[in-house]
Structure formats: C-alpha cells, structure tokens
Amino acid sequence: MKPHRHQKSKRQGQNLYQLSHRANLRADAAWVLFQILEHGKSSRDVMPKVFARHETNNKAWLQEMVFGCLRELPKLQYWLRQLLDKPLKGDHKLIEHLIMLGFYQLHFSRTLEHAAVSETVEASTVLGHHGLKGLVNANLRNFQRKDIASQAIDQPHVNIGLPKWLYKQLLAQYPEQVESIATNMNERPPLWLRINHRVESKTSFCDKLNSEEIDYAEPNFENCGWDLHSAFNASAAIRLERRSDVTQLPGFDDGAFAVQDLAAQLASELLNVQPGDTVLDCCAAPGGKTAHLLESQNQLARLDAIDSDGERLERIDENMTRLGHKTHFGDRLNLYVADASSEEVLKRVLGNTTYDKILLDAPCSATGVIRRHPDIRWLRKSADIENTVELQKKILAVIWGRLKPGGTLLYATCSILKQENTEQIANFLTNNKDAKLVPLHKNESPTQPGLQILPGDAQMDGFYYARLLKSE
Template structure:
C-alpha cells in the first residue's frame, strides 16, 4: 500500500492513527514512525501516543474482530487510514483510562486531519454503536484472538511450548520493565543507586546480574542521574548476560558481530578493561552511528567497523579472534513486549530466510576463530529453528566444534539456554557457547 504523508497539522489521535497505518499497511517500524510524529508533540502527548499505538498493536486481532461486525464495508484507498482511527477509538473505550465521551468525540474530530471530512459521520456512527452495544464487555472465547498475535506465530508457540503458551502470550503482551546496566568503569552500583535514591527514584537489585538495576518507577531515562556522564546504559537483563557468557580475557582479541546499537560491546569493555582489541562490526551504517554515540557517552573506544559479517574479506585483517559474539539477525520474537510492532512486521516466510542467514554467518565466522577460541551465539528469539535446532545442526556438521554448556543440562542435541519472555523479568533470549577444539 502506498505511503500516506503525515497530516499537515498535528492532532493527537490523527497522528496516532497515521502511525498505525504506516506500521500495518506500509510495513514501517514503530521506531521510525514514532520519531517522526513525536518531534511535533510535547513529552506528555508523546507518552500518550506511544501508550495508545502500542496498545492497539497488542490488541489488534480483537479490535479488528469488532470492526468487522460494525463496519458494513471495508474502507479502501486513501480512506483506509480511517479504519485505523476507528480501531484507536475502540482501544480507548475498551482498554484505556480515556473517558468514553472523550474517546468518541475527540476521535471523530480527528477524522478531517486525515482527509476524512466526509466520513466523520461514519466514524461517529461506528464508535457510538460500539459504545452503545457494549460489544467489548461480552466474553470472547477465542484463544487466538485473545493472544494478540498473528495466527502463524501463535501456532508456532503452541507447537513448541504447548502448556507454557498462555504464560508466554501473557508476558509477550505485558509492558517491559526498564533495566539499566551500571558502567563499572565509572562508578559502583552502590554509588549509582545512592544517586537514584537522592532523586526519590525506586528500583530493585535483580539476582544473577552484578551490574544491573531494575527501575520500578518509569520516566525519561535521559533525566536519570549521570546519563550524560555515561554512568549507565539501558539494557535488558537477558542482553546483559552476553558479556558474562563470553567471558573476555585480558589481552584477547574480541569480535562483536551485528553490534549496533553497541550495548553488548560496551559491557564487554566494562567487564575486561585490558582487552587486546574489541571490534564492533555492523552492516548498517546508520545504526553504527548509534554505536559511536553510545561508546562516546560511556567512555569506551572500540574499533567500530562498517561491514557485512557474512563477507569478511572486505573488512577482516586476517588475524584470528580469541572470542566472537554473534548476535545474529533473528525474528525478535523474544522482545515483542518491548516492540509491539514486530508481531505484525514479521511473517512465517521471514523465519526461513533468517535461519538461512544465521547458518551462513555461523559458517563464515567459524574460520575466523582461533583454535581453542569461543563463539557465543545469541538471538532475541524464542523459536527453536533459530536457536537450538540451528546450533545442534552446526555441531553435527563440525567436528572441531564443541558445546561449552552454560547450563548443566545442555547436550549437543539440546544445546544452549533458552530464556522465555518474563523469566526473571527478562526478555526472551537464547545463548549457546561453542569452543573450537
């Protein structure tokens, strides 16, 4: 579907509907769309826009089910965006703190901003019918619709996890907590939490994460003490395990593949100040700028390289690495609670392509590793074909690859640690550690 320009005049609900249209009809990421819209609103309105749009994406199957009952004919062409405005109205009435009166009135008033002057009456009629019929209060006994997930993904989770499906779905639709990683090169965790307490901010100290602080009060991260000084990075607890599992040693040469935006690179350098070299590689030049910005703020100086990990002849100097972190491109099905749009931007065919890319990267990077060196494979996926199956097949193909278990129960047939969304408040993640014999 063709791109629709941002409404010329700003309007809270029209801009929110525009974001939904861009994601669901044009395949754009929420990060890009939100950034474009939020430049013209203040912090309070931006928080509302984010809450409402992400809420619609989490509840989309149910909202669309209601829409099909109340809208006689689907809207087409340039009018299609008004369906997204109606979905936003449904969400406000059914799932938000917005008063029904304001939800209907303000949503109808937003229609002209989207070129829908002639359809104000239709939007009004559908929303008032929705409110009057109380369709949202009637029980809906459909696990797929209630899951808020596309059919292909729900079926895959059900096939892979069976009895755990309900818990995975619940966690996937929850709001992710804010994890911070204290920069131990700058200050101790105790010094940082003392600074939080001085500002009246509440937090938890999670187990098994020596550098982590879990915020229990939400707000602007850049307003936290020491942000500009590089006291901390925002990084989920599952992602914070990477540097520990990699266990970089003094004088070693480290490659961090697919490194952007640089969270794991920074942590590697904080854990081991005496590295021989740390190379942060990524194929996306735009995202590499974020690596450089983040490293400057945190006070680290890795070698930042623009290059495709699958084509090392273009960037590799021929010196083998002691350790390689391959944070592989993946479906990101473990971080949907953090990025609600992922569920609608992915499809089943994408998984096959991603599995092929992951296999290529493993095969290409393995020769770059020293004998006795370690490769840590990581994804933010919960799908076995990207994770355990991928690593099990790699081990079967390579006699010089041995599993270095992270958990005692690992076997070459069932390698690695699979973290599910919400486990110890972490995102869904997978790690497997291989040693070159």
C-alpha cells in the same frame, strides 16, 4: 559499505515522510498505525515524526495509544469486522485504524467516553476524510450500545493477542507455556540499567538513586527454574521500579550507565573475556553488548565491532563516546561496516585476523522482545523465519572461520523460536566436528543446546544463548 535500501514508490514515500494534516493526537496515532500495519514501517521510523509535532507530556499518551493498539490488535480487528459493513479501501483504510483507536480508548484506556468518541470523530476531519465522520461516529456508538467488547471470541490467537502464524508456532513449541508467554509479551517492559563500572561503582550510583528517592531492584534469578552450572552475577544490573526519563537520571551525561535489558547483559558474563583477549562483536549495533564487553574487561587486547548497517554503526559510535570508551580504549576499539555473511567482505575489512572470543548476536525474528517493540508481531511474517534461519546459518559458517582454535563463540538471539535457536545450533554442531558445546545448564546436550530465556523470566526479555568451543 552502505546497506542496500529498497526504493519506495512515490505514494509510499509521501505516506511515510509527509504528514500533510495538522498536528492532532488521535489523527497522528491513527497515521502511525496505518504506516506500520499497511506499509510495513517500523515504529522506530514513524513515531519520531509524530513526536516532533507534540509537547513532551503528550508523547507518552501517543506511545500508549499506538503500542496499546498494537498489543490488542486482534481484538480490535475482530470488533471492527462485527460493525463495519465492508472493509474500506485505499487511503480510506486510514479511517479503519482511527476507528480501532477509538475502540481502544473506550475499552482499554482511561479516556473519558465523550472524549474518546467526539475527538476521534473530529480526527477524521483532520485526516481529510470529513465525509466519513458519520461512519466513525456510528461505529463507536454501536461499539458502546451493543457492548461488543463483552462478546465471547472463539479464536484462540485473537484472545491471546498474536498473529495466527506465531500463535501456531508457539503452541507447537511451548504447548504448556503459550498463554504465559503471550501474557508476558503484552506486559509493559521494565527498565533495566547497566552501571558502567569504569565510571562509577554500583554502590555509588545506587546511593544517588536513594538520595533522589528513585526506587530500584536487584536481579533475582531464583524462580526461573534453570539448573545452571553457575549462578548469574549480573553485577552491573538494576531495575527501576517506575519508568523514568533516563536522561534526567544522575550520571547520564557522564556515561555512568546505559539502558540494557537484563537478558542482554548476560552476554558479557557468558563470554567471559580475559586479559589479552582479542574479541569480535558481530551484528553489533546499537552497541549495548559491545560497551558491556569493554566494561567487563579493561585489559582486553582488541575489540572489533561490525555491523552491515552504517547508520546503526553510527549509534555504536555515539554510545561509545557518551560512555567514555572511545577515549579510554583508543585504537583497541574498532568499528567497521561489514556484512558478517560474506567472507569476501570480512577479508577486505579485517584481513586475516582471527579472535579468541566472538559474540555473534545473530539477526533474528526478535520474537523475544515483542513486549518492548509490539509492532514486531505484525511486521514479521511466517515466511520471514525460514529466510532468517538461512541467514543465521550462513553467518555462523563464515564467522566460525574467524575463531582461533581453542577460542569461544557465544551465539545469541532475542528470539524464542526453536528453529532460530536450539535447532540452528544443533545442526551446526552436527555439521562442524571442530565445534564443541560448552553447556550453560545441566540439562543441555548437543541435540538440545543452549539456554532459552522466555519473556518474563526474572523480568527479562526473551533471549537465547549457546556457547561453543573450537577444537585446538
């Protein structure tokens, strides 16, 4: 079953798939911003299209400019409104994004001022808007001359770098932590690796890093402030001190490791798969947690991974192949395209199979991984959250029926919004008398269930976990 895809208008299709201008760093960066912010496209869809036009050493600059503008967008838009007489419309709107790119270069980057101005102005011609060169030049010169960036801004959500709706939600839910949350959302994410113990021990892998003088660090949960029932082990995790091309690290081709944030690595530890267990991994793509479950328990009886998106499921297959899991686990590992919210679909795909352990990595707002995907804060809208909560509720109800009596379900999201997390699970516990909370920390209760990890805790992404036991 292939996922439904919305039809694009002809014009949208051209904007997304046809780069009609010649390759140019600033023009391409502005085009990506235009696609994300005006057409709602994901950076994962459009960035590869411009990367393909540039040498490797320029790709890092492109990503820094695009992601930097997305992180600082409220300020860039505020400054633009101070200088632009009236908003540009239609295809000319692209030039607004080019001007904001110029602001970013002048104030936030190390780009030489002359290059930031002259080459950004030239990019307007590359984009086919020669007649707006003067406008671009005037705005960038006035930005410098009037020292716009030093002027005070009295809008909290602009200063904090968030859309107004998200700022209001975080202020209501985390009044004492909202500033630290926003600060961590704007940080560059660390690079966490998960060592594949089936291929290589952590000691051996770290020895190879040491021999190549690659600095790394171990996980440290001491300052998170959690009163946990038991300390996390995270025995497969290391963090590289400097970002690196992972394909050039020792053991990549042999499947010795995978890239996975530390927060996501906790799923396997919390689910605690035992020998002989049957496991269902729901909404599994791209497969990081799937692989880790396999690596954590070589003697599991069977693992079925499902996802509603066939293309994303192919990524799981690719990851399982590189890590050697397809060969090793054989018919104990099964990948299915299936909608977890539909019992009818699951019955057709899985029959009447029930499972000892279920990992439900539920669809969510992804507000916990904004530092990793800064376009999320602009692609998500307030109205999306209610729809997501309803989808989570539907999936939970369907998947609960797939859990054996006495079995464990681990609910996970990469969100920090309480309506997707604690409120969702509290409501589920109220409405399902055969569900019992298995606390992860000492202050947990059925009305305040689960463990909420906030962005930056132990240098992790924002994540939420709740562990539920089904009565026998």
